[in-house]
Amino acid sequence: MKVTIDGIPVEVEAGTTILNAARIIGGDIVPPAMCYYSKLEGSGGKCRTCLVKVSKGSEKDPRPMPKLVASCRTTVMDGMEVQNITSPEVIEARKGIVEMLLINHPLDCPICDQAGECDLQNLGFEHGAEKTRYEFDRRTFEKIDIGDKIQLHMTRCILCYRCVFTADQITDHREHGILNRGDHSEISTYIQKVIDNDFSGNVIDVCPVGALTDKTFRFKNRVWFTKPVEAHRDCDHPGCNGKVTLWYKGEDVLRVTARKDVYGEVEEFICNTCRFDKKKTSDWVIEGPRKVANWSVISANKYDTLKPLPVVKTNPVLVEANKEQFERETRL
């Protein structure tokens, strides 16, 4: 099937969603997604940030679709034409969605551990106005401990259901879900029941905001001061391949997360042993520094080490003069 997204044609299989077709093209035209997660079956359709305009339904029925559609849930038709960033209507609608998501989300990014790698923060930065028009009290909750390693702060939750799907699909039995309806909905472990599954830590990674956070990393450091390094270990847990990102500050591993792709989705889920218990460099085989996008705050203030010029290396007098710098270079 041939679809055209923002004027770029692409051939995809039948049954592909518009969002995934856009991801095949890649680049700026990919709609943002807060609730859709390619690794989780059934996710998507809740946050509405991926709204796009279908200006031509298909080759057989060229009428446009009457409303904006959620691209993560709408499958492509042959000859479909989709507008994402080329349509002012979509940009305007998305701005409204961001404001809507921020109605109950506290504006406490200076405190939140997710700041710097938060989808909602990026979305707000790109689309939202910098001030809120909401005048009423936001809903607040007490913090809940889900086990001794995960903390749930429902105040920040945007009800994307990703963690619920994770618990459903990665773990074999479900102990947490969403209680109540509408504005009263909240994530809860039924009667504060502890999740003791080996993969429960993955709910931290799938959370697009800072509602579920790692208690072993809580307030330890800001994300942009830590240095991400790719590493792996031979994990004896079946189902976990031990490929992770270590977040270093100096010599210490402050945090272990699964590796995330360009859309902020984890490549493979990791077990709790890898995530919470292995925080020594000796536990891991280091592969090399992680590539961080240039626009990301995580890559801020990371200076390249000064490399001596080739002419310096060939001249013994200059080598002697720059001895200290050479030593620093080899040590790093």
Place this chain on the structure above:
Amino acid sequence: MESLSNKRKLIESKPLNFWERAYLPAIASGLATTMKHFFRKPVTISYPEEKREFSENFRGLHSLKRDENGKERCTACGLCALSCPAEAITMIAAERQKGEEHLYREEKYAAVYEINMLRCIFCGLCEEACPKEAIYLDGDIVPADYLRKDFIYGKDKLVEAPLNQ
């Protein structure tokens, strides 16, 4: 030869007469000039005791502010340290415990907050970056000291005095 510009002046150096040779009138007139300055307003000030008024946008020593209830505003978000071009600021965050609500405004606070005054260039970017209006460069000139370690200012020197004092 005649000079082209005709600007050359001939200076005559006559031998000094008697009064000039005595030097006393010259000394007296010199002393008179000195004495005259005793009664004039001095142009200099004696610095540590006296201080000149700073301009309104002078940037001096940092201070960490408290809010109207006397709680510390700083939440250790790290944006000042991120924006600092001289990398002078470091901090360690801690979580506010129950019963400390009167001390800290947010649920996270800076347990350690240090500025190296030898590194600081007083550019004021930390002040601009701060989302909580917690840091201002509204203080004095950083005083001189003998040891390098004494220029690393901690929270004891940076945080404003509590309100009731």
